[in-house]
Amino acid sequence: xxxxxxxxxxxxxVQLRGALRQAATLFAEKRRAAMATAPDWExxxxxxxxxxxxxxxxxxxxxxxxxxxxxxAGARTHxxxxxxxACEIIGRIADQRGARTIVKSKSxxxxxxxxxxxxxxxxxxxIETDLGEYIIQLAGETPSHIVAPAIHKTRGQIxxxxxxxxxxxxxxxxxxxxxxxxQALRRRFAEADLGISGVNFAVAExxxxxxxxxxxxARLTTSLPHTHIALMGIEKVIPRFADLEVFLQLLPRSGTxxxxxxxxxxxxxxxxxxDDEGPDELHIVLLDNGRSxxxxxxxxxxxxxxxxxxxxLNVCPVYRQIGGHAYGSVYPxxxxxxLTPQLIGIERAAHLPYASSLCGACRDVCPVKIDIPAVLxxxxxxxxxxRAGTSRFFERRAFRAYAAVMARPRLYxxxxxxxxxxxxxxxxxxxTKWRDLRPLAPRSFxxxxxAGLGRxxxxxxxx
Amino acid sequence: xxxxxxxxxxxxxxxxxxxxxxxxxxSPAPVPPVPRPLSPPxxxxxxxxxxxxxxxxxxxxxxxxxxxxEAARALRRILADAGAKRVAGSDATLVARLxxxxxxxxxxxxxxxxDAGVTTAQWGIAETGTLVLESARERSRLASLVPxxxxxxxxxxxxxxxxxxxxxxxxxxSHAITLIxxxxxxxxxxxxxxxxxxxxxxxxxxxxxxxx
Numbered sequence: 001x002x003x004x005x006x007x008x009x010x011x012x013x014v015q016l017r018g019a020l021r022q023a024a025t026l027f028a029e030k031r032r033a034a035m036a037t038a039p040d041w042e043x044x045x046x047x048x049x050x051x052x053x054x055x056x057x058x059x060x061x062x063x064x065x066x067x068x069x070x071x072x073a074g075a076r077t078h079x080x081x082x083x084x085x086a087c088e089i090i091g092r093i094a095d096q097r098g099a100r101t102i103v104k105s106k107s108x109x110x111x112x113x114x115x116x117x118x119x120x121x122x123x124x125x126x127i128e129t130d131l132g133e134y135i136i137q138l139a140g141e142t143p144s145h146i147v148a149p150a151i152h153k154t155r156g157q158i159x160x161x162x163x164x165x166x167x168x169x170x171x172x173x174x175x176x177x178x179x180x181x182x183q184a185l186r187r188r189f190a191e192a193d194l195g196i197s198g199v200n201f202a203v204a205e206x207x208x209x210x211x212x213x214x215x216x217x218a219r220l221t222t223s224l225p226h227t228h229i230a231l232m233g234i235e236k237v238i239p240r241f242a243d244l245e246v247f248l249q250l251l252p253r254s255g256t257x258x259x260x261x262x263x264x265x266x267x268x269x270x271x272x273x274x275d276d277e278g279p280d281e282l283h284i285v286l287l288d289n290g291r292s293x294x295x296x297x298x299x300x301x302x303x304x305x306x307x308x309x310x311x312x313l314n315v316c317p318v319y320r321q322i323g324g325h326a327y328g329s330v331y332p333x334x335x336x337x338x339l340t341p342q343l344i345g346i347e348r349a350a351h352l353p354y355a356s357s358l359c360g361a362c363r364d365v366c367p368v369k370i371d372i373p374a375v376l377x378x379x380x381x382x383x384x385x386x387r388a389g390t391s392r393f394f395e396r397r398a399f400r401a402y403a404a405v406m407a408r409p410r411l412y413x414x415x416x417x418x419x420x421x422x423x424x425x426x427x428x429x430x431x432t433k434w435r436d437l438r439p440l441a442p443r444s445f446x447x448x449x450x451a452g453l454g455r456x457x458x459x460x461x462x463x
Numbered sequence: 464x465x466x467x468x469x470x471x472x473x474x475x476x477x478x479x480x481x482x483x484x485x486x487x488x489x490s491p492a493p494v495p496p497v498p499r500p501l502s503p504p505x506x507x508x509x510x511x512x513x514x515x516x517x518x519x520x521x522x523x524x525x526x527x528x529x530x531x532x533e534a535a536r537a538l539r540r541i542l543a544d545a546g547a548k549r550v551a552g553s554d555a556t557l558v559a560r561l562x563x564x565x566x567x568x569x570x571x572x573x574x575x576x577x578d579a580g581v582t583t584a585q586w587g588i589a590e591t592g593t594l595v596l597e598s599a600r601e602r603s604r605l606a607s608l609v610p611x612x613x614x615x616x617x618x619x620x621x622x623x624x625x626x627x628x629x630x631x632x633x634x635x636x637s638h639a640i641t642l643i644x645x646x647x648x649x650x651x652x653x654x655x656x657x658x659x660x661x662x663x664x665x666x667x668x669x670x671x672x673x674x675x
Binding site for chain 2: 019022023026057059060063064073074078079080081085129130131132135148149150151154155158174175177178181182185186189190206208214215216217219220223224234241242244245248249256259260261262263264265266267268269270271272275276277278286288292293294295296297298301
């Protein structure tokens, strides 16, 4: 299916659109209230972006510093050039440890490399333990939102799913459904021998990884099993421990509208003494998978400043109507529209930079001030540059003619008068297939104005 | 096992790619470190008020006591009210003094059958109502997480104003530092808030004022 067809299917899904509207409104309200509690919101955004820019310009140095300090504290670090290599590294560790039960906390990077599919190929599929991820894993689906993965499912659907898969009595109560998931997952936590997590921030100065969450499943995943594997994109590193303050002010407020999420785990290597609590082994897998390429120019580099809060999804007029699945991309919404084409290649995701009205709402809410519309335009230019042949030739001519008319008021007026007289419909079948084109008005605005429109409703005239 | 040369090849290639792509763009001046705004000078009572009002805002409970005798009594009452019979304790000496019968060195299965966990917290953060637990100071990681009720003992003198103040004081010799703000929570089912999904449903902070 094409993006347009998927989007049209989503648009006719009344239940989905209701859920999306409710979610977007709630997240936006909570975000505004949480923002107001920050001591200096704009200052924090500027500082966070400056820290990210500084880090990215010296990314090689900060990664070397991070891995050296993490290793000194007892972690093992691994480098993965692409998704297959990352899956291979993680799969091999699981095999070597003879892992039978793998528990996993929420991580977009593991979705990006399709880790569960790769591990299922080795006969050891991890159990998703974040409630939203657990629901969609049971349903055999994929996340539709970065922060709220099961936002597209109703309580009734989840009740039916749990009744079928967990054998519980059907219940319409969110608390009862949550309790059933807790019970089912506790059994898995009790026997788990390997835990897999993502990473929100990695501190170069100390070798620390930081994981934010609300449920406690990431704490269980990273403290109960003997082995912990953390997968991080190479852009997650920040220079100093003190830099965490500004990011901890921005991420929860932007993501869930909380002043702080319930838990932050700051993990530096492994336990120092056999009697200490926590895993014996910590493996940190650093993933490139197209990221280093984005460093080549400031316009693309800024995509790597993203802290995966999901705020741009909640305000996007496109995401709010179609939801995450229609994008056909692991990372949905505005941030997905710029990340995915850069990660997997514009030729495989040429539709994504167009899944936007360029309104700029995403740029306005972004806690690290990524100019998403600028990146979208850059990627559209790349998508067109890739296309060869006659369509490109005619498109260029057509736009040149359009520009010539639009730049000359007299010519524009004459062309439009002719078009109206002839009831002309422009030959834009491909464009109008998914959009409405309003017919031309019988009289132009200028004609109305000259006929007295301005005098009747002159806003400047004194009462 | 990964042969070292194979692993080094991936590392060298990624770092090489980073350097090559960065070389294409000019390097601007490094970002000057921005001094963190100093927290307003707060009286101790003001910090305590802010901390306890934030605890309430995030759904945690609190009790203020003076001295260990009163603390021990309050702790027993909190545990009795929660109906907790099997209580896991951290290895802190304060926990041992207040509750000698607490269970320690539990296996994973034993821990999962406990009704409550008692630990101390090293710091409290007033602006967010957050508890800070450091592994270098105490084995509190699992007792604060697995049982459905967590009681945390915190000295009122260990409350700091802001997250930044706490980060500056943390003992980074800890392999695990945990920040806890209220009970475990989720909104994954139709955005309905439910507390106590994987971690504790109840967080009770027992605040100890110094002296008699």
